[in-house]
Amino acid sequence: xxxxxxxxxxxxxxPEVIWREAYVALAHYPExxxxxxxxxxxxxxxxxxxxxxxxxxDLLKKRGKRSYYIMISERFNxxxxxxxxxxVPSDVLIGWIGHELGHIMDYxxxxxxxxxxxxxxxITSKRYIREAERAADTYAVNHxxxxxxxxxxxxxxxxxxxxxxxxxxxxxLYLSQExxxxxxxxxx
Numbered sequence: 001x002x003x004x005x006x007x008x009x010x011x012x013x014x015p016e017v018i019w020r021e022a023y024v025a026l027a028h029y030p031e032x033x034x035x036x037x038x039x040x041x042x043x044x045x046x047x048x049x050x051x052x053x054x055x056x057x058d059l060l061k062k063r064g065k066r067s068y069y070i071m072i073s074e075r076f077n078x079x080x081x082x083x084x085x086x087x088v089p090s091d092v093l094i095g096w097i098g099h100e101l102g103h104i105m106d107y108x109x110x111x112x113x114x115x116x117x118x119x120x121x122x123i124t125s126k127r128y129i130r131e132a133e134r135a136a137d138t139y140a141v142n143h144x145x146x147x148x149x150x151x152x153x154x155x156x157x158x159x160x161x162x163x164x165x166x167x168x169x170x171x172x173l174y175l176s177q178e179x180x181x182x183x184x185x186x187x188x
Contacts, residue, residue, distance in 0.1 A: 011035065022039055025101055025145070028101075028144050028145050029105065032104065038068070041071075044073055048073065050072050050100050052071075055068065061112075063111070068104050092151050095148030101139075138175065157170065
């Protein structure tokens with residue numbers, strides 16, 4: 001994926017290949033309208049397809065002045081299956097992006113010191129990874145993205161070629177489809 005094939009707006013940079021899905025997901029987060037976010041392809045992201053993070057140089061800036069990346073793995077291998085954005089269904093991609101935008105919502109509320117502490121705990125504690133991933137799912141569902149988050153879970157959990165080990169990891173770290181439905185019902 002070529003980074004130069006990106007669309008730029010006032011404060012968003014999005015590769016053309018995912019502009020529609022990014023636009024749909026961003027539309028659910030009006031409070032991120034003025035937040036600089038760059039969607040960027042990366043050769044490989046360890047244990048993940050996407051990853052949201054503040055731009056390193058902005059980490060010590062005030063909360064409202066930070067810029068963020070959403071890194072997207074060019075190719076994502078789960079066991080012997082290879083995925084990329086061109087063979088992931090659109091609603092699944094929207095859900096994945098919506099989940100990452102949920103992380104950005106979480107990050108926007110954290111001080112610089114808290115962000116550093118967050119990163120440290122995320123790297124060192126499975127319990128904290130679970131907390132952070134469930135929080136991002138919750139942000140996405142609370143922003144009207146429940147159907148997309150469920151589509152993403154369905155894609156992973158019902159994919160015949162993925163191992164039970166990987167599926168169990170997803171089940172243990174993220175909200176279940178039942179928990180998502182409960183959150184959706186609470187919103188109605």
